[in-house]
Amino acid sequence: MNYTKAPGIEDIFPDRIELWNHIIDTARTVFKEYNIKEIILPIMEFTEVFARGIGDETDIVSKEMFTFEDRGGRNLTLRPEGTASLVRAYCENGDYNRLASSKFFYCGPMFRAEKPQKGRLRQFNQFGVEFFGEDSAYNDFEIIAVMDTITKRLGITNYTLLINSIGKESERNIYVNELKKYYSDKIDKLCENCKRRLDKNALRILDCKEPGCNVIKKDAPVIKDFLDDESLKHHNELKGLLDNAGIKYVENPLLVRGLDYYCKTTFEFVTDSLGGQNTFAAGGRYNKLVEMFSGKPKPAVGFAAGIERIFLMLESSFKAETSLDIFIIHTGDKAKPKASLTAYELRNAGISVDFDPVGGSFKSQMKRVNREKCRFVIIISDDELEGNYATVRDAQTREEVKIGFDTLIASIKNML
Ligand code: ATP
Numbered sequence: 001m002n003y004t005k006a007p008g009i010e011d012i013f014p015d016r017i018e019l020w021n022h023i024i025d026t027a028r029t030v031f032k033e034y035n036i037k038e039i040i041l042p043i044m045e046f047t048e049v050f051a052r053g054i055g056d057e058t059d060i061v062s063k064e065m066f067t068f069e070d071r072g073g074r075n076l077t078l079r080p081e082g083t084a085s086l087v088r089a090y091c092e093n094g095d096y097n098r099l100a101s102s103k104f105f106y107c108g109p110m111f112r113a114e115k116p117q118k119g120r121l122r123q124f125n126q127f128g129v130e131f132f133g134e135d136s137a138y139n140d141f142e143i144i145a146v147m148d149t150i151t152k153r154l155g156i157t158n159y160t161l162l163i164n165s166i167g168k169e170s171e172r173n174i175y176v177n178e179l180k181k182y183y184s185d186k187i188d189k190l191c192e193n194c195k196r197r198l199d200k201n202a203l204r205i206l207d208c209k210e211p212g213c214n215v216i217k218k219d220a221p222v223i224k225d226f227l228d229d230e231s232l233k234h235h236n237e238l239k240g241l242l243d244n245a246g247i248k249y250v251e252n253p254l255l256v257r258g259l260d261y262y263c264k265t266t267f268e269f270v271t272d273s274l275g276g277q278n279t280f281a282a283g284g285r286y287n288k289l290v291e292m293f294s295g296k297p298k299p300a301v302g303f304a305a306g307i308e309r310i311f312l313m314l315e316s317s318f319k320a321e322t323s324l325d326i327f328i329i330h331t332g333d334k335a336k337p338k339a340s341l342t343a344y345e346l347r348n349a350g351i352s353v354d355f356d357p358v359g360g361s362f363k364s365q366m367k368r369v370n371r372e373k374c375r376f377v378i379i380i381s382d383d384e385l386e387g388n389y390a391t392v393r394d395a396q397t398r399e400e401v402k403i404g405f406d407t408l409i410a411s412i413k414n415m416l
């Protein structure tokens with residue numbers, strides 16, 4: 001019998017929730033500033049949605065999906081990412097895809113059967129944004145600005161925004177041939193995965209993380225030399241917009257994304273503070289995906305960010321705020337019902353309160369107060385009951401005041 005969690009899956013206990021929510025709340029605030037609307041997508045889809053949407057030859061589809069048959073013999077998969085689901089939903093919903101331009105965000109768990117490591121889980125969480133509408137560099141700029149703003153607002157300074165353009169399919173086909181030529185006499189030095197990729201999808205060799213493949217990559221031909229005027233103009237326009245806004249970036253001519261659907265702009269937010277898993281957000285333009293699902297062309301651009309990786313970057317510097325306003329300590333049997341009622345009334349007045357119904361010694365209740373880190377302690381014992389007042393102690397300074405029960409709520413509200 002095994003009652004532990006499965007590999008690569010984490011419980012997120014309350015001590016992590018404050019930072020967790022802070023990350024998501026910060027993202028939500030920025031999404032609002034950019035008029036990006038939330039969409040809640042299903043956790044599972046027909047396998048076909050991901051197989052077609054992401055591409056059979058990608059790592060995700062070829063080896064990372066949690067796929068199973070439901071009781072009706074249908075083939076389902078736990079979502080490994082959000083874009084394919086969102087495009088499926090967008091195409092299926094007539095009302096939304098009739099709008100000229102639509103901006104969506106999602107947030108939630110994703111599932112990939114990877115080798116678990118720090119910052120690499122089997123169930124992990126992403127927030128992501130997708131814009132459907134035009135093939136405009138302004139949209140690419142906005143998408144990048146959203147993630148850059150979230151990053152800065154979270155106080156992350158140790159990061160680099162990498163950008164590239166991988167052009168259109170026609171340009172890429174010529175480039176991929178050049179790439180195949182370049183790698184053909186180096187095949188022995190490539191990892192097993194890349195040996196396979198060379199034939200099926202050579203572009204993805206550039207996305208390999210193996211040190212050996214990385215070395216050979218350095219002298220590979222770059223896509224930039226194969227872009228036509230239109231793709232170059234798009235890329236230069238994006239760079240101009242980033243420059244105007246003072247958003248710093250580094251051009252990486254070998255940056256391709258591991259998914260099939262990208263074209264033109266690709267970008268990654270990387271840091272060296274995460275050890276091996278150094279990308280915390282990534283995205284790009286994908287003009288053909290909507291057409292693949294619905295037959296109607298609609299250019300799109302988006303990104304996804306890994307919440308666990310952002311969490312790891314912030315956890316050492318984050319100071320959790322005191323979340324509990326009041327802890328009530330009571331001594332003696334008569335004090336207990338008064339403590340319970342006082343807690344009830346304070347809570348109804350919007351104040352956060354806890355008390356220990358078991359009670360116990362003053363000392364043991366104080367220990368709990370210290371663990372909870374509350375702002376004030378209310379002490380109710382026989383003395384207080386007799387005098388019809390509560391003793392209110394500042395948990396930090398330990399200064400105490402006596403406050404009559406009839407004015408307690410109003411006084412506490414003033415003090416908080
Ligand atoms: P990697 O190269 O690290 O495997 P990826 O290219 O597979 O990343 P994407 O599919 O672009 O990643 O996902 C976007 C972001 O989601 C990543 O930049 C990362 O922050 C996060 N992410 C992806 N896979 C995992 C995982 N297994 N565990 C935790 N976070 C992940």
Ligand code: MG
Pocket residue numbers: 059
């Ligand atoms: Mg991956």
